[in-house]
Amino acid sequence: MKSLETRLAKLALKGDQRAFAEIVDLYKDKLYHLAYRMVGNRQEAEDVTQEAFLRVYKNLDRYDQNQKFSTWIYRIATNLCIDRLRKRRAVYSLDAESSDHEGLDGYSMLPSDDRTPESELILSETQRLIREAMDTLPVKYKSVMVLRYLQDMSLQEISDVLDMPVTTVKTRVHRGREFLRKKLENKL
The missing domain is CATH 1.10.10.10 (Winged helix-like DNA-binding domain superfamily/Winged helix DNA-binding domain)
Known part of the structure; x- marks a missing residue:
């Protein structure tokens, strides 16, 4: 017996918009919380969550139905978070003034709660x-x-x-x- 997510993924792959909407409903909060815990910023967490669903949608044909759907979707979101964290570390120095953000130093770029x-x-x-x-x-x-x-x-x-x-x-x-x-x- 296939899981609900696997059945929804198959339907979404065939173009069923409601099936994909159900996948989003099932995972949007989980992925947002994962992203927020990793990137520590609400806006970035929302961006990661959206990007994760875009990638899921674009790559539904690559989902291996022998694998748990949750594992696949968490892998996508986690990798997006890791990419963001690596880029952030490479770009920002806490004390350096950034030319892209006039008058803002690295401390002001840190996420607020x-x-x-x-x-x-x-x-x-x-x-x-x-x-x-x-x-x-x-x-x-x-x-x-x-x-x-x-x-x-x-x-x-x-x-x-x-x-x-x-x-x-x-x-x-x-x-x-x-x-x-x-x-x-x-x-x-």
């Missing part, structure tokens, strides 16, 4: 420190840590999404935790 007083109360100091530490993780560790601890995926699912051996995923989760532990040692 637009926190409300209520959400500020809810967000504990510990959570804030952990989030800040997560933001400093190297991309290869950040992707596995977000998928493992914020998307609650198993090591096997992460292996499928990132198309790497489970042993590599385990190593990166371990190193990511070590990186966070060292980063947080003096702060908590």
Whole structure:
């Protein structure tokens, strides 16, 4: 028995617009949350989510129906996030003035959270420190840590999404935790 997503993908491939709309409804929040956790900026997360659905639509014919649909769509979104993070690191230096953005230095380019007083109360100091530490993780560790601890995926699912051996995923989760532990040692 094929999954609902696989059936919807087949229908969408045949041109059924409603089937693709259902795929979007099923995954839009999940992909947005994944992207937001990885890129840390609402606008970029929305852009990544839209781009992911565009790629899904364009590449439906390349979806392998023997693979879980969720794995395939998460792989697309995760790779888009990784690409954005790599480009961002290459382009922005925190102290350098950018000629494209008159008068803005790198600090003003960092994502803001637009926190409300209520959400500020809810967000504990510990959570804030952990989030800040997560933001400093190297991309290869950040992707596995977000998928493992914020998307609650198993090591096997992460292996499928990132198309790497489970042993590599385990190593990166371990190193990511070590990186966070060292980063947080003096702060908590």
